[in-house]
Amino acid sequence: MVDRSAHIDLFFRNGLKEFEVLPPADIWDDIKPVIGRKQQSFFILRIAAVSTILVSLGAVSFLLTRSLSDKFNGPAISFNQETIPEGTYVAKAEPAKAVLYKQSAVISNAGVSDDIYPAANNEEVRFNLPEIKLFNPSYRESYLQKNINDDSFIGPKMTQDNSSSPEPVNFIPENPGIIKSDNNGSKWSIGALASPTYYSRFNFGSDASKELTKSEKAALSYSGGIEFSYKVNRRISLQTGLYYSSLGQKVTGVSSFSGFRPYYDAKNGSDFIIQTSTGTITSYNNDIFLLDSKMGSRVLTRYTVNVFDPYKAELKYIDNSLLQNFSYLEVPLLLKYKVIDRKIDFNIIGGISYNILVSNSAYTYAEGIKYYIGKTEGLNVVTFSSSLGMGMEYSLSKRIFLNFEPTFRYYLTPVGNLTGSSIHPFSFGVLSGFLYKF
Amino acid sequence: MTDIKKIIKGCLAGDRRDQELLYRRHSAKLYAVCLQYSGNDEEARDILQEGFIKIFENLHHYKHEGSFEGWIRRIVVNTALERYRNRHNLYRVDDIDLISEPEAEPDNEDYAGLQAIDLLYIIRELPPKYRMVFNLFAIEGYSHKEIGNMLNISEGTSKSNLSRARSILQRRVSSYTGIKKSMVNG
Numbered sequence A: 001m002v003d004r005s006a007h008i009d010l011f012f013r014n015g016l017k018e019f020e021v022l023p024p025a026d027i028w029d030d031i032k033p034v035i036g037r038k039q040q041s042f043f044i045l046r047i048a049a050v051s052t053i054l055v056s057l058g059a060v061s062f063l064l065t066r067s068l069s070d071k072f073n074g075p076a077i078s079f080n081q082e083t084i085p086e087g088t089y090v091a092k093a094e095p096a097k098a099v100l101y102k103q104s105a106v107i108s109n110a111g112v113s114d115d116i117y118p119a120a121n122n123e124e125v126r127f128n129l130p131e132i133k134l135f136n137p138s139y140r141e142s143y144l145q146k147n148i149n150d151d152s153f154i155g156p157k158m159t160q161d162n163s164s165s166p167e168p169v170n171f172i173p174e175n176p177g178i179i180k181s182d183n184n185g186s187k188w189s190i191g192a193l194a195s196p197t198y199y200s201r202f203n204f205g206s207d208a209s210k211e212l213t214k215s216e217k218a219a220l221s222y223s224g225g226i227e228f229s230y231k232v233n234r235r236i237s238l239q240t241g242l243y244y245s246s247l248g249q250k251v252t253g254v255s256s257f258s259g260f261r262p263y264y265d266a267k268n269g270s271d272f273i274i275q276t277s278t279g280t281i282t283s284y285n286n287d288i289f290l291l292d293s294k295m296g297s298r299v300l301t302r303y304t305v306n307v308f309d310p311y312k313a314e315l316k317y318i319d320n321s322l323l324q325n326f327s328y329l330e331v332p333l334l335l336k337y338k339v340i341d342r343k344i345d346f347n348i349i350g351g352i353s354y355n356i357l358v359s360n361s362a363y364t365y366a367e368g369i370k371y372y373i374g375k376t377e378g379l380n381v382v383t384f385s386s387s388l389g390m391g392m393e394y395s396l397s398k399r400i401f402l403n404f405e406p407t408f409r410y411y412l413t414p415v416g417n418l419t420g421s422s423i424h425p426f427s428f429g430v431l432s433g434f435l436y437k438f
Numbered sequence B: 001m002t003d004i005k006k007i008i009k010g011c012l013a014g015d016r017r018d019q020e021l022l023y024r025r026h027s028a029k030l031y032a033v034c035l036q037y038s039g040n041d042e043e044a045r046d047i048l049q050e051g052f053i054k055i056f057e058n059l060h061h062y063k064h065e066g067s068f069e070g071w072i073r074r075i076v077v078n079t080a081l082e083r084y085r086n087r088h089n090l091y092r093v094d095d096i097d098l099i100s101e102p103e104a105e106p107d108n109e110d111y112a113g114l115q116a117i118d119l120l121y122i123i124r125e126l127p128p129k130y131r132m133v134f135n136l137f138a139i140e141g142y143s144h145k146e147i148g149n150m151l152n153i154s155e156g157t158s159k160s161n162l163s164r165a166r167s168i169l170q171r172r173v174s175s176y177t178g179i180k181k182s183m184v185n186g
Helices: A002-016 A027-071 A098-110 A137-149 A207-213 A261-267 B003-012 B016-037 B041-061 B068-087 B092-098 B116-124 B128-139 B144-151 B155-185
Strands: A089-092 A124-127 A188-203 A216-231 A236-258 A273-275 A280-283 A288-292 A316-340 A344-366 A369-377 A382-395 A400-411 A423-437
Touching: A002 B116, A002 B128, A002 B155, A027 B016, A027 B041, A188 A207, A188 A236, A188 A400, A207 B068, A216 A316, A216 A423, A236 A344, A236 A369, A288 A369, A316 A369, A316 A382, A344 A400, B003 B016, B003 B041, B016 B041, B016 B068, B016 B116, B016 B128, B041 B068, B068 B128, B068 B144, B116 B128, B116 B155, B128 B144, B128 B155, B144 B155
Parallel strands: none
Antiparallel strands: A089 A124, A188 A216, A188 A423, A216 A236, A236 A288, A236 A316, A273 A280, A280 A369, A316 A344, A344 A369, A344 A382, A382 A400, A400 A423
């Protein structure tokens, strides 16, 4: 018998080995545009990614340049002597050009003496400074250096040699928002942030999987957690933390009914499997009966319509959709670049996150009651996502900041591991909360 | 660089001519596989189309290790399996079939008169679950354990389905041979 069986296997194998049948001529015409479209979409995605990077870099450099040039937009220093002999320097000060003093004070700071005497209108001012050449580019450099590396700079302390004004005068910069005091050199910050998120996904899977996606919608999603950041230098910080994020999805076209338990007991086994684009939901709730409400094949069960009619059995109708929920613990590793350092800081934040699936559930919901159904199977436990966002920090006090982070996230790895399915979620949310710097 | 390597490289670069060349070279063989796994021509056509799209999409994964023909065949077979899984039940009610029918006694027929096209028709007449198991075991050479995982059935069900498939095939081969002989003899 075995020989005979093996013989027929071999007979078919050999018989069909070199067998060829010409396919209908128009199949290639159907394949051609699909390949083209896919290649084009990848090409467009690449172009979009490169453009985004270029635009971001352009914006960063523009803002950076503007931020620096703002600091230099004061009037020219109007000392009327190019070289001033050591010991006594004479300058003609002009009224209403406070920046003149500010800048000359910077030179003084960068140089030797802090004691500069502001002048009254058209008065001569005496400076006790060593010989320095004004308009020397190196001063500009030193000013730049000073303002980039030393956040503690508020404005020069100036005292007047004139006996009529013996008290030191503090100069306030023209725009107090431009140059901000640092938080006592705080290197660390800790914050708590939360956000509702808009969630959607790209499906790079098979046509069957895409068909399933058509009747699935994003549901309520949110994210929140704590973040820690370490300031590497004035502009760059490293950020990590621990976030809890919940992604929701609504699957339509599946009717649910309660009150199935008596029938389940009688038939010894309720086995409903619901196909979704992310994975298959296996029902563990024996009281819930599930039925395809459309002409579809999402629900796989032995209790087909010709075997069991929920209406005849007078089961209680719940809803015609299911909700899937996936919860992740996320550990991000982000790089934060400070673009604008003012009263409100602007940062560009980007990096990757390591996401661990901690729970997943499927349920249906009606009249305020949640009916648990089961779990989605075939999900990847670990996924990676990338994020790009902009952080805005508003200083409430020296150490406490209000933080907003509009963030776009994209899952680099698919959420599920089913053959033919390749769901890459993406989300957008504005994480907001408070930061404490120390 | 070998011919196929050149074609693959061209396909990856988006060269239309190479893509068409690859299709023309392999479509006839792969269409025969599709026919073998499907119940009707429409389904075979869909499998071939879907399969080729996957081949082009995943071409960058091909590492030039092993035969290219084998690689593309596996993609097409997997596409057929996917389709089967989507259309047929995923749950294990197949276990009901474990009570197997007695296997038909093989006739001492000579199969030599049958052509590949006849064999194809005979295979396609099998019920889908028997056809899948027979193709995977007898033609592709997978084990019952692997088939069980692929079709989400138990190993026992796979064995039982194979046994039934063989039994049906033997009966059909015999009757085909008989018909052919009577046609030849007038």
